[in-house]
Amino acid sequence: MEKGFRQWKEQCLNKLDLSKKGQVDEDISHVVSLLNGCEQYFTTSSCSGRIILIDGAQKHGCVWLFVSHQQCQSDDLMSAVARSSGDAVLKFEPFVLHVQCRRLEDAQLTHSVAINSGFRNSGLTVGKTGKIITAVRSTHGLEVPLSHQGKLLVQQEYISFLTQIANQKMEENLRRIHRFYQNLQSALHADNLPAEPQTHHRSQETKNQTSVYKRRRRRERQPGTDCCHGDGSSIEPELDDCLDLFT
Amino acid sequence: MEKGFRQWKEQCLNKLDLSKKGQVDEDISHVVSLLNGCEQYFTTSSCSGRIILIDGAQKHGCVWLFVSHQQCQSDDLMSAVARSSGDAVLKFEPFVLHVQCRRLEDAQLTHSVAINSGFRNSGLTVGKTGKIITAVRSTHGLEVPLSHQGKLLVQQEYISFLTQIANQKMEENLRRIHRFYQNLQSALHADNLPAEPQTHHRSQETKNQTSVYKRRRRRERQPGTDCCHGDGSSIEPELDDCLDLFT
Numbered sequence: 457m458e459k460g461f462r463q464w465k466e467q468c469l470n471k472l473d474l475s476k477k478g479q480v481d482e483d484i485s486h487v488v489s490l491l492n493g494c495e496q497y498f499t500t501s502s503c504s505g506r507i508i509l510i511d512g513a514q515k516h517g518c519v520w521l522f523v524s525h526q527q528c529q530s531d532d533l534m535s536a537v538a539r540s541s542g543d544a545v546l547k548f549e550p551f552v553l554h555v556q557c558r559r560l561e562d563a564q565l566t567h568s569v570a571i572n573s574g575f576r577n578s579g580l581t582v583g584k585t586g587k588i589i590t591a592v593r594s595t596h597g598l599e600v601p602l603s604h605q606g607k608l609l610v611q612q613e614y615i616s617f618l619t620q621i622a623n624q625k626m627e628e629n630l631r632r633i634h635r636f637y638q639n640l641q642s643a644l645h646a647d648n649l650p651a652e653p654q655t656h657h658r659s660q661e662t663k664n665q666t667s668v669y670k671r672r673r674r675r676e677r678q679p680g681t682d683c684c685h686g687d688g689s690s691i692e693p694e695l696d697d698c699l700d701l702f703t
Numbered sequence: 704m705e706k707g708f709r710q711w712k713e714q715c716l717n718k719l720d721l722s723k724k725g726q727v728d729e730d731i732s733h734v735v736s737l738l739n740g741c742e743q744y745f746t747t748s749s750c751s752g753r754i755i756l757i758d759g760a761q762k763h764g765c766v767w768l769f770v771s772h773q774q775c776q777s778d779d780l781m782s783a784v785a786r787s788s789g790d791a792v793l794k795f796e797p798f799v800l801h802v803q804c805r806r807l808e809d810a811q812l813t814h815s816v817a818i819n820s821g822f823r824n825s826g827l828t829v830g831k832t833g834k835i836i837t838a839v840r841s842t843h844g845l846e847v848p849l850s851h852q853g854k855l856l857v858q859q860e861y862i863s864f865l866t867q868i869a870n871q872k873m874e875e876n877l878r879r880i881h882r883f884y885q886n887l888q889s890a891l892h893a894d895n896l897p898a899e900p901q902t903h904h905r906s907q908e909t910k911n912q913t914s915v916y917k918r919r920r921r922r923e924r925q926p927g928t929d930c931c932h933g934d935g936s937s938i939e940p941e942l943d944d945c946l947d948l949f950t
Contacts, residue, residue: 579826600847
């Protein structure tokens with residue numbers, strides 16, 4: 457199993473990057489390097505976050521009218537949407553990362569770091585062949601129809617407003633990536649300390665982290681708890697579970 | 704551990720439903736009943752899917768201007784957005800379900816059913832205390848800013864168009880819930896068959912399922928693979944892993 461993981465990792469990291477871009481996005485190369493530098497992890501796919509304009513409902517599938525991994529200008533979006541001949545939709549897609557992990561405990565660590573850094577849609581996949589993957593995902597999105605059958609549905613001022621919103625989301629996304637990177641460094645560091653000091657170090661660190669996360673969570677959760685079946689305490693079961701990992 | 708799970712389940716199902724609605728949404732009561740009727744599962748929270756209008760950036764947090772768990776009328780949205788005094792955002796939030804599972808294998812089964820039914824953002828959480836939860840989540844969303852500081856940003860025709868889109872998403876959401884229910888029934892049935900026939904039954908069923916899923920996946924994945932780091936084959940590692948469960 458240990459040997460199997462090392463081989464998997466070697467094969468994956470030596471393979472050609474088959475994505476169109478062919479390389480890791482600049483804003484997350486440090487995160488990818490940190491993980492790939494640990495023997496218990498390797499990344500299988502990633503995107504730092506992007507603002508995209510897709511022209512759907514086309515004869516031959518979708519057409520990409522615009523992609524940016526950085527903040528963008530409203531003029532760029534205007535000229536892109538002008539090329540739409542179908543149903544154009546503007547999306548902000550946040551940071552996403554898939555990390556293959558050696559053991560379940562390793563996956564629990566990355567998962568807990570992800571949740572605690574604000575990536576609340578993160579989760580594990582455990583395959584029957586022993587493949588264990590943490591998917592880091594955010595709830596942070598934007599999905600706005602802009603044209604129908606090539607006809608613009610909104611005014612230029614609205615597109616300027618959307619550009620601001622998308623850029624703000626991009627900024628917040630970068631802040632969360634930074635938080636993820638820092639929390640990951642701390643967690644990996646704690647994980648590598650010798651048994652005794654480690655316990656102490658962790659529980660100290662955790663008290664602060666936990667209270668910060670609980671505060672943030674309480675604030676963010678308010679709308680979500682207003683509706684639908686749940687026992688209140690466990691409407692976001694991931695977070696409670698993941699905090700367990702630090703205690 | 705087995706005893707622990709039974710106690711957890713009993714406590715959870717006997718607890719008051721602390722959500723505002725206080726009960727399970729009508730469109731998913733059969734799904735929740737099916738799971739709670741199995742000794743290896745119980746649901747901890749759920750929402751069948753909803754169209755919501757939230758007024759954000761308010762002095763005292765968010766205000767809910769509109770919520771519907773069914774298809775809605777554009778007039779209802781128009782009159783709701785007219786009450787906005789902050790930044791109103793229209794969202795479609797798809798089906799979400801949290802299922803606590805007795806063992807990891809039980810969680811793998813619900814997770815694989817979820818992925819194969821189109822809920823591609825699903826994932827597991829494994830807590831240190833032994834809590835194992837499958838979160839069933841979709842990628843299917845809509846998030847459209849409609850007002851800023853109480854001022855409407857779009858025209859009435861655009862809100863009518865959005866209502867259509869949201870209602871279509873609600874319909875597709877119901878289809879996926881139905882698919883999830885049917886796949887869950889088959890998987891639970893296969894899981895309960897005696898060892899020999901079970902293997903045969905499963906592998907027969909799987910061949911059809913797998914090819915259908917692969918086709919669907921290929922079609923849906925196209926835009927996603929156009930960009931960002933990945934080895935192509937594993938940009939959506941969950942699906943591959945989950946199909947493993949059936950083979």
